[in-house]
Amino acid sequence: MTPSSSQQTWLILFASWLIAMISTLGSLFFSEVMLFPPCVMCWYQRICMYPLVLIFLIALFSNDKNVFKYAMPLVFIGLFFALYHNLLSWGILPESAAPCTQGVSCTSEYINWFGFISIQFLSLSAFALLFILLLCLKRKDTK
């Protein structure tokens, strides 16, 4: 039995909301509980991620496929900053090019799980997954 179209929509929206929720609580855990000071780049990505919790939640309750229009700009901008931030921490871009010379350095490494998972990598994964999920939603809609 294949799930109906509206059920698929619901699942995609639920997965998106779950990712936004985990990212939001996770980033709050890093800064409020573990007390890692967030750098400027982190704040730009937070600005894009936090509203998505509410946007996806509302879309979830009304099973709203149109959420693509409202969520995609935030996801896209967040993805851009996350990509930029990761390029900085991988050393592909020089840090002097980053707007964070004052305060907390954007290439400080607070966590390192399995040798490659940093906080900025978690952020990039979350935005990339949301990007893919939203594209799935859009494709399903136009089919």
Add this chain to the structure above:
Amino acid sequence: MKKQWIIISTFIALVGLYFAGSYVYQNADHSLKDEKTVALIRPHAFVLGNPNAKTTIVEFFDPACETCRNFYPFVKNIMKQHPDKIKLVLRYAPFHKDSSVVVAMLEAARLQGKYLETLGVIYKYQDKWASHHTPNIGLIWAFLPEAGVDIEKIKEDMKKPEIEALIAQDIADVKTLGVKATPEFFVNGKPLLKFGYKELQALIESEL
């Protein structure tokens, strides 16, 4: 509807996980592990107070850092309240540009037995030579005579390879211990989790 319950219970589970996680984290033992305690105290580090005291405060500081200057009298005052019970180990975390030059000056003054005097003068005039986070090392020389040091000798001694090695060791230890900001305090190997005067005092008192 069933779906709404899935959403609500997921929400409650995640928020619950957050608070349970913070409870566990705050009550966990954050003392440094064996391999890191070596990096905490090195024999070359300057020690203040009773060297045999039970309570050891390790402070990583940067002579150009304003907060370090503000904490210095605070920590000394706590030590005065508990005479002979605390020792303070001073380590360097020269994060500002050219801070390691100031550290070299300090270490050169130590060879003349004027370490604390020099540190006092460097902190006292910090707003003059390091205003707005841009240290101007050249200005320090004018203030140093107040510490009663032989300036020509300092200029000579600063170049010593021992001092260079000491600074390199401290910078390596800063990395090992994950010190990200100054001042960073460790009391008997326990890091100060939440930064602040009250928090530091509480941590020290719990280790007395």
